Amino acid sequence: MNDSVLTPVIAIDGPSASGKGTVAARVAQALGFHYLDSGALYRLTALAALRAGVAMDDEARVATLARQLPACFDAGEILLDGEPVTEAIRTEECSVGSSRVAALPAVRAALLDRQRAYRQKPGLVADGRDMGSVVFPDALLKVYLTATAEERANRRHKQLIEKGMSANISTLLQDLQERDARDAARSVAPLQKSADAELLDTTQLSIEQAVQAVLDWYQVRLAAL
Ligand code: DC
Numbered sequence: 713m714n715d716s717v718l719t720p721v722i723a724i725d726g727p728s729a730s731g732k733g734t735v736a737a738r739v740a741q742a743l744g745f746h747y748l749d750s751g752a753l754y755r756l757t758a759l760a761a762l763r764a765g766v767a768m769d770d771e772a773r774v775a776t777l778a779r780q781l782p783a784c785f786d787a788g789e790i791l792l793d794g795e796p797v798t799e800a801i802r803t804e805e806c807s808v809g810s811s812r813v814a815a816l817p818a819v820r821a822a823l824l825d826r827q828r829a830y831r832q833k834p835g836l837v838a839d840g841r842d843m844g845s846v847v848f849p850d851a852l853l854k855v856y857l858t859a860t861a862e863e864r865a866n867r868r869h870k871q872l873i874e875k876g877m878s879a880n881i882s883t884l885l886q887d888l889q890e891r892d893a894r895d896a897a898r899s900v901a902p903l904q905k906s907a908d909a910e911l912l913d914t915t916q917l918s919i920e921q922a923v924q925a926v927l928d929w930y931q932v933r934l935a936a937l
Contacts, residue, residue: 716850717937720835722930723843723851727892727903728807729864731914731922732857736839738923743837743930748830749785750840750847751810753823755801756783756792758809768812775818781826804887811891814841815898842901844909853933855926856905859915861888 722739726732733749740747757778758768766773782793790798800806813819820842827847830836838847844854859867865885872879895903905911910929914922 714850715831716852719831719833720853721831721843721848721851722835722837722926723848723854723909724837724839724857724926725841725843725845725855725903725905725909726839726857727864727895728888729868730858731864731867731919732839734919735857735914735922735926736837738919739926739930740837742923742927743835745835745837746830746832748827748836748838748840748843750823750827750838750843752785752790752801753778753781753783753826754810754814754819755806756781756790756797757813757819757823758806759792759797759801761813762805762809768809769816771816771818774813774816775822778813778819778822807887807891811894815894815900817900820846820900841895841903845904845906846901853926853930854906854909855912855929856909857912857914857922859913861885861892863915864888 722745724732724736733751736749737747739745757774760777760781761768761774764777766777768774784791789796790801824847827838830838831848840847844851862885865881865888868884868888869879869881892903912922912925917925
C-alpha cells in the first residue's frame with residue numbers, strides 16, 4: 713500500500729477568509745487527524761522578516777528566514793522563538809506581508825519539507841492555497857473551499873466586531889479582492905481550483921454543513937479504495 717492510503721491527506725485549499733481553516737480544523741478533530749495551517753507558516757515568515765528588518769521582496773534573505781523559522785505550534789498557540797504570536801500574525805501588516813513573501817519561489821521551496829513533515833499517522837488535514845496542487849499532490853481528498861467575496865468580507869467583519877475591533881466592510885472587501893488577485897496572479901503555485909478537487913461553495917452553508925460535506929466525500933474516497 714502506498715503512502716496516500718497509509719497516511720491519508722485531506723487537502724483543503726481556497727481564498728482568504730473562506731472559512732477553510734475552521735472547517736479543516738474541525739474535520740481533523742472529527743477524524744483524529746493532525747492539522748496543518750500552512751498560511752500560518754507564510755504569516756510567521758512575514759513576521760520574522762518584519763522583526764529582523766528584512767524587506768519583503770529580499771527573496772534570498774526571506775527564504776533563509778523561512779528555512780530556519782524557529783516556530784512551533786503548541787496546543788492552539790503559535791510560538792516564534794518561544795514567544796506567543798497567535799494574534800500578531802493575524803494583523804493586517806502580516807496578512808499583506810505573507811501574501812508578498814508567498815509570491816517568492818525560494819520562500820515556497822524553503823517551506824516545502826516543513827509542510828510535508830506534518831504528514832503523520834493516522835492522517836493529516838492541511839489547509840492553504842497549494843496543498844492539493846504542490847505540497848500533497850497525492851492527497852486522498854482535495855477540496856476547493858470558497859464563498860463569494862461579499863460573504864467572506866461579511867464574515868471577517870463579524871469576527872472583528874465580535875473581538876471588539878472596528879472594521880469597515882467596504883475596506884475589508886477591497887483588501888480581500890486585492891489579496892485574491894495577488895494570490896491568483898503569482899507565477900508559482902497560484903490559487904486555483906485543480907481539476908481533481910471537489911468544489912465546496914460555503915456562501916449558503918453553515919460551518920457544520922461544510923464539515924459534513926468534507927467528511928462525506930472522505931467516506932466515499934475510503935469506500936472506493
Ligand atoms: O490562509 P492565510 O490567509 O493565513 O494565508 C496567508 C497568506 O499566505 C496568503 O496571502 C496566501 C499565502 N499562502 C500561500 O501562498 N500558500 C499556502 N499554502 C498558504 C497560504
